[in-house]
Amino acid sequence: xxxxxxxxxxxxxxxxxxxxxxxxxxxxxxxxxxxxxxxxxxxxxxxxxxxxxxxxxxxxxxxxxxxxxxxxxxxxxxxxxxxxxxxxxxxxxxxxxxxxxxxxxxxxxxxxxxxxxxxxxxxxxxxxxxxxxxxxxxxxxxxxxxxxxxxxxxxxxxxxxxxxxxxxxxxxxxxxxxxxxxxxxxxxxxxxxxxxxxxxxxxxxxxxxxxxxxxxxxxxxxxxxxxxxxxxxx
Ligand SMILES: [Zn+2]
Ligand SMILES: [Zn+2]
Numbered sequence: 001x002x003x004x005x006x007x008x009x010x011x012x013x014x015x016x017x018x019x020x021x022x023x024x025x026x027x028x029x030x031x032x033x034x035x036x037x038x039x040x041x042x043x044x045x046x047x048x049x050x051x052x053x054x055x056x057x058x059x060x061x062x063x064x065x066x067x068x069x070x071x072x073x074x075x076x077x078x079x080x081x082x083x084x085x086x087x088x089x090x091x092x093x094x095x096x097x098x099x100x101x102x103x104x105x106x107x108x109x110x111x112x113x114x115x116x117x118x119x120x121x122x123x124x125x126x127x128x129x130x131x132x133x134x135x136x137x138x139x140x141x142x143x144x145x146x147x148x149x150x151x152x153x154x155x156x157x158x159x160x161x162x163x164x165x166x167x168x169x170x171x172x173x174x175x176x177x178x179x180x181x182x183x184x185x186x187x188x189x190x191x192x193x194x195x196x197x198x199x200x201x202x203x204x205x206x207x208x209x210x211x212x213x214x215x216x217x218x219x220x221x222x223x224x225x226x227x228x229x230x231x232x233x234x
Contacts, residue, residue: 005104006102006104006107006142006147007150009104010147010150010151021104021105021108023035023036023037025037025038025039025042026038026042026090026094026106026109026110026113027039027042027090028041028042037109037112037113037116038113046085046090046091047085047086047088047089047091048084048085048086048117049083049084049085049086049232049233050062051063051064051066052066052083052233053066053067053068053069053072054066054067054068054080055068055069055072055076055078055079055080055081056069056071056072056076056078056080056081056205056208057080057081057082057083057205057230057233058071058233059086059233071208076212076215077212077215077216077218077219077226078200078211078212078215078226078227078228079225079226079227080227080228081205081208081211081227081228081229081230081233082118082119082122082227082228082229082230083205083229083230083231083232083233084113084114084117084118084231084232085113085117085231085232085233086232086233086234087204087206087232087233087234091231091232092204092232094106094109094110095110095203095204095231095232098110098144098147098148098203099140099144099203100140102140102141102142102147107144107147107148107151108151110148110203110231111147111148111150111151111152112151112152113231114148114152114229114231115152115153118229122199122227122229123197124153124197124198124199124227125196125197125198126155126157126159126192126193126196126197126198126199127149127150127153127155127156127157127198127199127201128149128157128158128159128160128198128199128200128201128214128218129143129145129146129148129149129156129158129160129200129201129202130145130160130200130201130202130210130211130214131143131145131146131158131160131161131162131185132145132162133162133164133165133166134162134165135165136165136168144203145201145202145203146158148201148203148231149199149201152201152229153199153201157192158188159187159188159189159192159193160185160186160187160188160214160217160218161185161186161187161188162184162185163183163184163185163186164183164184166180166181166184167180169181169206169207169209169210170206174206174207177206177207177209177210178207178209178212178213180209181209181210181213182213184213185213185214185217186217187217187218187221190221190222193218193221193222193223194221194222194223195222195223195224196223196224197223197224197225197226197227198218198223198225198226198227199227199228199229200214200215200218200226200227200228200229201228201229201230202228202229202230203230203231203232204230204231204232204233204234205228205230205232205233205234206234211228211230214226215228
């Protein structure tokens with residue numbers, strides 16, 4: 001039921017939403033009479049991902065010249081990853097909050113933050129969220145990636161499905177995450193994917209095993225290109 005309410009709210013106009021949800025700074029809680037996400041001070045101090053691998057957005061220390069990282073040299077199923085923020089507080093706290101409790105105001109704030117920090121000229125045909133397994137979806141009641149995707153890009157193409165339940169990636173060491181998600185996804189309707197440009201959306205990218213497997217399956221189904229958009233990169 002709760003996820004139905006979110007889908008309903010996600011379809012409303014900005015004006016109606018601003019009236020229903022008066023806006024407070026996402027970070028310090030200060031009331032924002034003009035609306036928006038963050039007060040100017042908090043906006044200034046966001047952990048922006050400034051120096052990174054141009055393919056997978058892996059963060060580099062300051063001063064390292066941008067270059068494709070070792071994992072990207074051997075080729076990736078996605079053309080690039082857009083990850084405007086580092087997975088550190090307060091962004092990591094917001095993402096955790098969103099995962100464990102449905103909070104429409106937070107989801108809306110994060111999706112606007114994501115959209116605002118992505119390139120303007122972004123072009124795609126389909127917006128595909130990383131799916132949750134049926135059991136986890138049932139337990140949680142909503143898919144935070146689908147909520148983000150719908151709110152940030154105004155459309156949702158849930159054509160990727162989990163074909164088997166896997167333990168959460170966050171509970172496994174990095175070395176086991178690739179194997180954990182192998183053959184865990186499939187495309188529902190290949191005719192919809194063929195020759196299309198896909199924007200694959202998730203909340204956070206850590207080792208990249210999940211988005212890599214999703215992108216691989218989408219390309220195998222005929223997608224022309226897969227671009228990944230996540231809020232934060234670890
Ligand atoms: Zn603030
Ligand atoms: Zn890379």
